[in-house]
Amino acid sequence: MSSNQGQTATLLTLSEIFNGRRFSIPDYQRGYAWEDEQVMALHKDIEHLFDSDSKYLHFTGTIVVTPNKREDDLFDIIDGQQRLTTIVILLCELIRDIGNKAEEYQLFVNRGGEGNHKRVFKLNSLIDPYFYDRVISNDASSKKVEYMSQKRIEASKKKSHQWISSLNKTPQEVISLITSKLGFILYLPQNDSEAGMMFEVINNRGKQLSELEKVKNYLIYFSIKENKQDIRDQVDREWGIILKNL
Numbered sequence: 001m002s003s004n005q006g007q008t009a010t011l012l013t014l015s016e017i018f019n020g021r022r023f024s025i026p027d028y029q030r031g032y033a034w035e036d037e038q039v040m041a042l043h044k045d046i047e048h049l050f051d052s053d054s055k056y057l058h059f060t061g062t063i064v065v066t067p068n069k070r071e072d073d074l075f076d077i078i079d080g081q082q083r084l085t086t087i088v089i090l091l092c093e094l095i096r097d098i099g100n101k102a103e104e105y106q107l108f109v110n111r112g113g114e115g116n117h118k119r120v121f122k123l124n125s126l127i128d129p130y131f132y133d134r135v136i137s138n139d140a141s142s143k144k145v146e147y148m149s150q151k152r153i154e155a156s157k158k159k160s161h162q163w164i165s166s167l168n169k170t171p172q173e174v175i176s177l178i179t180s181k182l183g184f185i186l187y188l189p190q191n192d193s194e195a196g197m198m199f200e201v202i203n204n205r206g207k208q209l210s211e212l213e214k215v216k217n218y219l220i221y222f223s224i225k226e227n228k229q230d231i232r233d234q235v236d237r238e239w240g241i242i243l244k245n246l
Helices: 014-018 036-050 081-098 103-108 128-136 148-166 171-181 192-202 211-225 229-245
Strands: 011-013 022-024 058-067 074-079 182-187
Touching: 011 014, 011 171, 014 103, 014 171, 014 182, 036 058, 036 081, 036 148, 036 171, 036 182, 058 081, 074 081, 081 103, 081 128, 081 148, 081 171, 103 171, 128 148, 171 182, 211 229
Parallel strands: 022 074, 058 182
Antiparallel strands: 011 182, 058 074
16 A cells, blocks of 8 residues: 555545555544534534535545554554544444444454454554444443543444434445545645644644643654654553543
């Protein structure tokens, strides 16, 4: 896969973005932060497309990723994680209704054969076990809620289930619309330094970051700009502990 994929400002469908790629959210990124208002707004955006006969994609957002050095097809999400996480939660609810043998399951949830599955979308290591239990496995007996991000994941899952139940559409129809009509710009910075500089822009838009989250992101920004890998590694290791203690 060429590292130049996604450099042009071309709208891609969700299926095109996930084709041949898997995604992870680095540990230094904030947890899942969308609340009911943002989740319901996304659902409304999708609803508007139900009766649209436009041949054009509906611009839904920009996704910024960098290649993960451990695996060729894995990309770390720098920006766009909130929207992507919400869409994956919604897709998991829909795919569950049509069965795990569907091709959409391989594209968006798990790839590979039995016993050799590779997760397609992972959250940061602090939250991902809960995400896997509740969203991927639909296990109602999963671990207790310890973080606000877990509570918001649970709320997003509930809202998605309620929204799907209210529609006069089959799950397959909704999946097809989401994966082929929503348009995203996929951007891959040329190097770590360019990715680091994007923190300045990313931190000043979207859902308001807390002062603590800004401190964390500026530490990461500094570590990339000054090539201080030891600082970056320490933030990755310690940040979850700090959040839990607070």
